[in-house]
Amino acid sequence: MEARQETVEIPEALKVVFARLEEEFGGRLLGSSFFRGELTFTVPVEDYIAVLKYCRDTPDLAFERLDSLLGNHYPGRKEAPMEVVVHLTSVSKNTRLRLKVMLAEGQSLPTATGVWPSADWDERETWEMYGIQFDGHPNLIRLLTTEDFEGFPLRKDFPLQGTVGGRIRTDLKGKI
Amino acid sequence: MGMTKPVGLGADTSGNAATGKLEISHATLASLKNASDAQVREALDEEHIPGVALPANLEKLLGFGRSFSWWPLLFGLACCAIEMMATAGPRYDLSRFGMEAMRASPRQADGMIVAGWCTTKMAPRVVRLYEQIPDPKWVVAMGSCAISGNIWNTYSVVQGIDALIPVDVYVPGCPPRPEALWEGLEMLRDKVKQSRHAYDGLRTIPARAAIGE
Ligand code: SF4
Numbered sequence: 001m002e003a004r005q006e007t008v009e010i011p012e013a014l015k016v017v018f019a020r021l022e023e024e025f026g027g028r029l030l031g032s033s034f035f036r037g038e039l040t041f042t043v044p045v046e047d048y049i050a051v052l053k054y055c056r057d058t059p060d061l062a063f064e065r066l067d068s069l070l071g072n073h074y075p076g077r078k079e080a081p082m083e084v085v086v087h088l089t090s091v092s093k094n095t096r097l098r099l100k101v102m103l104a105e106g107q108s109l110p111t112a113t114g115v116w117p118s119a120d121w122d123e124r125e126t127w128e129m130y131g132i133q134f135d136g137h138p139n140l141i142r143l144l145t146t147e148d149f150e151g152f153p154l155r156k157d158f159p160l161q162g163t164v165g166g167r168i169r170t171d172l173k174g175k176i
Numbered sequence: 177m178g179m180t181k182p183v184g185l186g187a188d189t190s191g192n193a194a195t196g197k198l199e200i201s202h203a204t205l206a207s208l209k210n211a212s213d214a215q216v217r218e219a220l221d222e223e224h225i226p227g228v229a230l231p232a233n234l235e236k237l238l239g240f241g242r243s244f245s246w247w248p249l250l251f252g253l254a255c256c257a258i259e260m261m262a263t264a265g266p267r268y269d270l271s272r273f274g275m276e277a278m279r280a281s282p283r284q285a286d287g288m289i290v291a292g293w294c295t296t297k298m299a300p301r302v303v304r305l306y307e308q309i310p311d312p313k314w315v316v317a318m319g320s321c322a323i324s325g326n327i328w329n330t331y332s333v334v335q336g337i338d339a340l341i342p343v344d345v346y347v348p349g350c351p352p353r354p355e356a357l358w359e360g361l362e363m364l365r366d367k368v369k370q371s372r373h374a375y376d377g378l379r380t381i382p383a384r385a386a387i388g389e
Contacts, residue, residue: 170296
């Protein structure tokens, strides 16, 4: 990212966010970047919930909203191919923050539903599409695909074209 | 046309009123093997079936009436629905043909325009909505997705809704322009006028046939 010409000024509010997070979690954060007005932190799995709670509860940060929680798959990253990305918004401070957590294959993440209940469906979708397990989630069942679906369709190794299940692609028995 | 068809009014209206059965001689039946639709109708016209003089005209009258107030189900699945809305809007104005009254309940609709791709999750609902529409009913598959799945040859999209329900008119395009849908609806109106249907006399629903029901 150094090679790019950074033209966007870092807003004051985001500087505060950066300073507070660095101060609180110091050397434990795995990395940070500021690109096109967006601040991103990479958080270790152990500190994930602590960082979320800190972001929500610190008056200087006041991230009241969890905008989205989603997954990523990088097959090229051998040790940590999976990733969970969390977007936070502070309505009162008008700031946004992105947090990333890198996960090994099969590694699970504690659920964020205790911090923001709105993480519920996002985590269900992330689990369904990427196979990332969320420990302590109250209702980790399929959200968008049918119950008989197998595999994690948004992983890079999932076939783009599918012929599974004939033309209807699901078993309608008992559903109609 | 001197004869009514079982579709549209139910089996009782065509044939023997006492038994409710359609009476056709063996000779006629034999000659109808491999015959086209028009040939069948012609042959049935010639066959003397007692007691159907009135329903024949009634069917014609009903078809004529229905074709001017075919109410589709208010039902859009994906991007094609936007064009369907445009067709219903003031510029293309479906109300000229009495089709603007999109019913929000399948029980008040005369058929459905399946506008957009149908996901596997949506498939049971599409079948249910279709089954809730009272007879006679007609279905328009709007857009390449409803016809064949389009580019979404993926894990989650039904490859053409005619795998689920009988389709009367296919309107290709991605999305079809309102004029194209209009053309399709004109074709549908012809079918409505003639009380012709995609489903057979047994009302076979492909989705049910696929699971052996
Ligand atoms: S045919 Fe094109 S416009 Fe219509 S639902 Fe499919 S992708 Fe969307």
